[in-house]
Amino acid sequence: MRIRRVTTTREGGSSSAPFDSFNLGGKVGDAPEALAANTRKLADGIGLPEDHLVWMEQIHGRTATVVDGPQQAAVEASDALVTAQPGLALIALTADCVPVLLGDPEAGVISAVHAGRVGARVGVLPAALKSMREAGARLDRVEALIGPAACGACYEVPHDMQADVEKHLPGSACKTRKGTAGLDLRAGLFEQLAQVGIAKIGVDPRCTMETPELYSHRRDDGRTGRFASVIWMEDE
Template identity: 80%
Template sequence: MITTREGGVSAPPYDSFNLGGRVGDDPAAVAANQRRLAEGIGLPSDRLVWMEQIHGRTATVVDGPRPEAVEATDALVTAEPGLALVVLTADCVPALLADPEAGVVAAVHAGRVGARVGVLVSALKAMREAGARLDRVEALLGPAACGECYEVPREMQADVEEHLPGSACRTRRGTTGLDLRAGMWEQLAQAGIARIGVDPRCTIESPELFSHRRDGGRTGRLGSVIWIDPEGDE
């Protein structure tokens, strides 16, 4: 599931369903929103696992609740039923992955740097080591800054394209841009993932979503969540 900015208790500019605890919001409001998220998906709050996202490529396997956010990681993998993995974004790409037959799921945070250095590849490797088969994995690339809005310098575009082929594009203004979801789609397909879905919403263009770029850096974070229920369905 993927949240929007509606339905929480945070005050502007984090209004209202901000789930990020390191963006300047009132900690009590963030905690209340995180409890609402747990209630909304029918799990105890301590069954949600969070990440200390650092724009890297580390993938961490978790097999139980964590009292604090998992340190210095940008992908979580689990085969534990009833353990919800949460990725926070506000323009970066959230990727949710699952092998329903093996009961292995992953949540991935892929910004420009993380996507470039292969965080998605790391997550797939960790899933495979946990028992998943790539030909059974299903993927969803969530809301993110779209290529028509994500303008970058030419040198940066060329560098990312070299490491993440398919990501280079032109913006709506005709300038050099990046479409990270397009590059990640290509990367997933090359890895043998046949079932790839893309949420078409652009965080910059959609007012119901948080956007770091659009909102001048002071904004909340969306949550993209994946879990295996006790019956075996993700």
């Protein structure tokens, strides 16, 4: 099974400011017709029908949902999707949170994970891996891509929040560029993956807060769009 992964940017879409221009988030206040055009463009770009794009109602939790076919609406109250069906594109939407794309090409099992601070803290990534194993994946065969997110040098948090997240996600505490308490969620998630035996881990180094072509909730004062991290399988 061939696994494909794509990360979109904010360029080349139909949305007007402040969502300009390839926003794929449906609950940010963007014009519905612009969102529809952007969704069509995503489907066309990856060569799948629109109804084979599978979205999540992301709530910063740890629920992983297995899907086995096209969905009529976003999967309710989920922050991870898992499938063993080729031709279904699983999508995580982010704008500072961490998207993680996981796949076992031999078993033909994939997952898209939305790991924000709260979800990472409560264990959304282990929940996704558990669902993948139940679907037939083996952790030593899983390949992971940790996508663009707010970097530790930019992600400033209160000391007590840093300590709490570090307790549940070791390796995430850091200092920001200003020398204040910070969080590097990607570092913590990398360590979490490595600890369970996943050896093939790629990291997109881009920081959303520092990269103009990506959306950033923090940089843009909460008024912005969402980019998509997408994973799907093709028969070889």
